[in-house]
Amino acid sequence: MTNDILRFATAGSVDDGKSTLIGRLLYDSKSIFEDQLDSVERTSRSRGEEQTNLALLTDGLRAEREQGITIDVAYRYFATPRRTFIIADTPGHIQYTRNMVTGASTADLAVILVDARKGLQEQSRRHAFLATLLQVPHLVVAVNKMDLVDYSQERFEEIRAEFTDFAAKLDVTDLAFIPISALHGDNVVERSMEMAWYEGTSLLHHLENVHIASDRNLIDARFPVQYVVRPHKADDPDLHDYRGYAGQMAGGVLRRGDEVVHLPSGISSRVARIVTADGDLDEAFSPQSVTVLLEDDIDISRGDMICRPNNRPREARDLQAMVCWMAESRTLTPRSKLLLKHTTRTTKVMVKDLLYRLDVNTLSRDEHPAELALNEIGRVALKSAQPLFVDEYKRNRTTGGFILVDEGTNTTVAAGMVLDAD
Template sequence: MSTTAFPVAEGAAPEGRAMDLLRFATAGSVDDGKSTLIGRLLYDTKSLFTDQLAAVEAVSAARGDEYTNLALLTDGLRAEREQGITIDVAYRYFATPRRKFIIADTPGHIQYTRNMVTGASTADLALILVDARKGLVEQSRRHAFLCSLLRVPHLVLCVNKMDLVDWSQDVFERISDEFTAFAAKLEVPDLTVVPISALHGDNIVTRSEHTPWYEGPSLLHHLERVHIASDRNLVDVRFPVQYVIRPQSTTVTDYRGYAGQVASGVLKPGDEVMVLPSGFTSRIAAIETADGPVAEAFPPMSVTVRLTDEIDISRGDLICRPNNAPAVAQDIEAMICWMDESQPLRPGGKYAIKHTTRSARTVVRGLHYRLDVNSLHRDETATELGLNEIGRVRLRTTVPLLADEYRRNRTTGGFILIDETTNRTVAAGMIVDTN
């Protein structure tokens, strides 16, 4: 890795204290500079290996670029490099002294909207880029709506390529005002707008001298300090059981642990818990990780829970509090983002459904409406959902799902639909109601 040390941020995490992790996704239209922005963040935070930078410089020279094309750091597929576009979701990792980051670089083309949904579904924050010359376009609004639908808690609008509009404050404020007005129609709890030039690094790591009229933070300063701890649901205990651990040794016969990832809430030894769908109650005897026992478990920790009582528990069951349980429902109202280009979603369609660690089959009982992501108009005459279209449907599952509304819990409120003949994921769904 580069030998240049990254400057220690003011208020960095004290030595010995674990830094938190921020997952963020980029979104926006084609050629708005998403990959270049991520490349700039990696470059300016000294998060590149020397051979990575050398490879990018060589490819840039071979293509005849007059500059080092930092977008090549994330465009990993050969087709992406040849066409100069992003197709797949590329994940990159970097860290500063204050926080760790996982970035999902998502495609801007409309035909890859489903890939953007995949990248944003687990994000704490979304960066939506717009080209200062073009302003808001259809994909900008589409991605903002999808981020709202996916309940991404924090949005950052990056008005990119400000150098190509002579750092005009009027252009920046016009785009900012237009996007803020659109976001007001959505459920966006936190919005920040930053003028940047990803190519030249203005307002990325440090404040730019080209924007004396901008009084906000640089992008990295905001990413390091945006508060995400309160975004996690620590009230509703939800622990979907992924695997039942039994001893392989004949000398140990009384061990039974339930492994999985904490979806929400806090688990502690001694807590009274209930297992669904059986409804049996017990207490937590111990919570174990790969590094040994822990005093508590919270999202997104992967742990093994042991109970004081012998209860018949299997994969797909869920551990929760006796007086705070999710709905046990077979009839589900949900918003669907359709991802299959070969067949549309129609009432009567039958699919496999994957919800937390539980699998079942489902039938589409009805399509209430199709949503226009630009005008937010509901087309109640729609009879099907095509590729990348969004609508509200009613599903009936073969076995009950242990579900919450997506607005309350993104893990127990989300699911995917799978075409059983091709085994392809055809839709991502967000539960709206379980009555």
């Protein structure tokens, strides 16, 4: 029995049943309180609905309920004896592409809902593409509302064939199809008697058993330094020379005694201790937060990187990256100046060029556009004022990802994925 964490995002067209599906998972897995259920039942009755509307468990904002759609990314948590789950419920509208990017950026798996009556829609294709662009390793196509097509195997197979053809254009590593009815609970937590022709597992069983350990980058040891720990206790001589480097492992494994190198200085040392609030560890791995002590006294500060001597990230000032523009008040244009936050380092960057803008519905490219506007995605060339220690995003989503910030307002205006670096 395991007790690890699976982060997954749900996406799809408007009214495909994302909120109902999550509500069903919470309800059938007994992960809601009685007062929550009572509140939802009362609200459902006051709206004249014949049965409990489980979507209300996730559509928490009054404005969302009044419009009948999910707008923001709603995070929900539940657990089974086998796993703990963190769900990002993302909106379906095209104008909320940025929300989908936010929700899927840390996901291990994405559930794309498809209405069995409507089949594959523009939003379904867009969200599937975004999930693969963000290197989400596992994709589940949940064909919902099967009860409205009489649980037809033929209809399910049509949608599976259509999506499989589309997925051939994408970088999909693991793809599964599950026919469900979120409203009635068919194949959500328990196998459905209405679809005896389906030989696969329920959605929850799939979520509990999908293998994610190998998705972690356990090769490239990456430790971005967030804070230098220098306690000052005159009555404790053991702490007089204490210098620890606190941060979160961004990849690989560090063990006590390992030879490491500090970037940007290039000075080598060895790991003397790995410290946590619960005591010392023999090793640390992603995404643990630890304090690392080295055998040698090196001038290390926030934003620096500790890694292995023969396995280093690229040290680069020039980046090519895919970015999703998230700002409403301004556009991204050549010569734009912004702040770039990458792991624990923040530096100024300038946009050297907009190489192309991508149509996420057709996957066609608009070469050298004048700008990127809200929710648009494109490939850009950036020039950094300071060196960055990066990996390609497809190799390491932490050291290959970054955000862009408006220096004047301190608001996040874009999310980026490193494609190449010099």
